[in-house]
Amino acid sequence: TGQVLLTVGDMENETHRTNALRTMERLLGLGMVPIVNENDTVATQEIRFGDNDRLAALVSELVSADHLVLLSDVDALYTHPPQDPRAKRLDVVAYGDDLAYVELGEAMVNSVGTGGAVTKVSAARMATTAGIPTLLAATDALSDVVAGKTVGTWFDPQVLD
Structure with missing residues (x-):
């Protein structure tokens, strides 16, 4: 490394x-x-930068990455906090989808940095606008991600000419 x-x-x-x-x-x-x-x-x-999610999106654009993987303590994007009984898991977010119905909460700031669903979605939007497919998945699912298994939430990219 x-x-x-x-x-x-x-x-x-x-x-x-x-x-x-x-x-x-x-x-x-x-x-x-x-x-x-x-x-x-x-x-x-x-x-x-404010958070590593934003930094990851900017770097993925810089290197013209094939994909961006954002890791989280949550396994996917949900319509509400995962512990809320109303929460529905989102497997795919199409480019341009209005996520106003998704309860993202506030960016969390703690001793390890700034994060949360709001920073993940913002970073995914940045990357997908640059044409980079983005996956939000749990940190403990990294081996499944590398193996190509279906995990997390995919954010489809904007199709660039």
Whole structure:
């Protein structure tokens, strides 16, 4: 593995963006998995990604990823919190679907970062707008994801010309 630390400025500055892309392409070319994280030591409050879901979506677009997988402590997207008896699991979200009926809640902020359904859906929207199919799945289902099993919620991408 190789660690890549990024800031919002790296994604906005063309030279930094190109350097980040080349670094990730080189790591992948060497058979290494780039571990991407926000460079918290230099990112000020004003120039932070805010959450790793957003960062993942931006990086997937940067590298023209085939897919984006967002991992969560919940196995899929639900219409209500999973413990709510009204909750219905969503297996597929088509590009452009209005999710106003989905109770996403607020972004959670804790010692490990910012997250929750709202950040996952926002990141999925960013990636699918860039044409990247996105899967939301439970962290403990990663081996099933890699094996190609049907898990989580798929967000279908926008079809790009």
